Amino acid sequence: MIKRTSKTHIEKILSQNPNWKVLDIGCGYGANEYATTISDILDLSDHYRDKTFVKITEKKLPFKDKEFDFIIASHVAEHVEDISFFLNELSRVGRKGYIEVPTKLEDNLVFENKKAHIWHLLFDDVNNQLNISKKIQYIEPVLTVSTIKKFNDYFRESLVIELYWEDSIEFNIVENNPKISEKISTLNLLKKYFSKKIRSILK
Secondary structure, eight states: OEEEOOHHHHHHHHHTOTTSOEEEESOTTOOOTTOSEEEESSOOTTTTTTSEEEEOOSSSOSSOTTOBSEEEEESOGGGOSSHHHHHHHHHHHBSEEEEEEEOHHHHHHBTTHHHHOOEEEEEETTTTEEEEEEOOOOBOOOBOHHHHHHHHHHHHHHHEEEEEEESBOOEEEOOOOGGGOOOBOHHHHHHHHHHHHHHHHHO
């Protein structure tokens, strides 16, 4: 089962279950405060001396089946080459969890995402499943990660997909629609913007 949620709701659940074994995977230096185990491809053991840290060295996660009560995977899935394997591994080692990924809009706006992200993930509210496709860059990026974080304070629902899952993660790998692969020109958008601004000043 997988459905939409909010990070605020997830934080509330975690705060009410202090005895849970919680894994935060691929979080870099920004682990969730309720995580009991941190796992990353980087060796961050010195940074997380007060937590259990496990370095990931292979595709298969180095944990037993259903070892964790809860798994947090925030802004990780879009980076993983074998995303099917990764999502199945999350549901293998955890009983439930939280997945956060950027929307197509955020993914296209941010400079750092252009090469780092492999997948676009959309949530199908009718069938309650993730639809995953190869990332297409529809527009030349215009924002940095630090800038998009500021936008996130006001437009989070448009920039981030927040999902809660239990037992399994339903997903589908879909083909991109070739009819909508044409790029939007950032230069043309700026030209139209300034043209309109100039006309409004001259009126």
